[in-house]
Amino acid sequence: MSSLTLTILLKLAVTAWLAIVAVWDSRTGLIPNWLTLPVIVVGGALSLYAGPMEARVLMLLCWAVLLLVWRLYIFRGGDAKLLMGLFALFPRSNFILIFCIVLFLVTLGLVIADLRRQRPEELRHKLAARLGARQFLPSSEELERRGKHYAWTFSLAGVVALWLLG
Secondary structure (H helix, E strand, O other): OOHHHHHHHHHHHHHHHHHHHHHHHHHHOOOOHHHHHHHHHHHHHHHHHHOOHHHHHHHHHHHHHHHHHHHOOOOOHHHHHHHHHHHHHOOOHHHHHHHHHHHHHHHHHHHHHHHHOOOHHHHHHHHHHHHHOOOOOOOHHHHHHHOOOOHHHHHHHHHHHHHHOO
16 A cells, blocks of 8 residues: 555544544534544554654643643533644644644634624623633633533644645
8 A cells, every 4th residue: 555545544534533523522512532532542652652752742742731721621621632632643833833723713703703693782791790700711610501512623623734734
């Protein structure tokens, strides 16, 4: 089997995995460990033992940031594990850059759409209440109650970055 064929098969497998994760999250609101932990373990082991030093450092740095983001209740655990798995498979700066650009553009569109659905007075009141309470980040209860299931945005950004890198 040629190198090109193996590359395409790997990309198709990762694309299928990301699609399954996105659909599972949108239907259940959860990303189960059996969908993420094997990817984290296999991808992490390959990157740590066979990857260049830059990939090792980059993956571990990404994992540290994701653990912090999870502990600050910005992401739920399944989202953090999905990203840990993705960055374990592709701990390259060009992948992460493209991923972040695509994710930013998708998220910006979602935020603008959400803001357009609310009245300006309501937005000002919510912002003033949050700032007055000095609550800049959501609580775990707030994330559980009002959090949205956006694993599809991570999956989409991952697929675009994966296929753009050739």
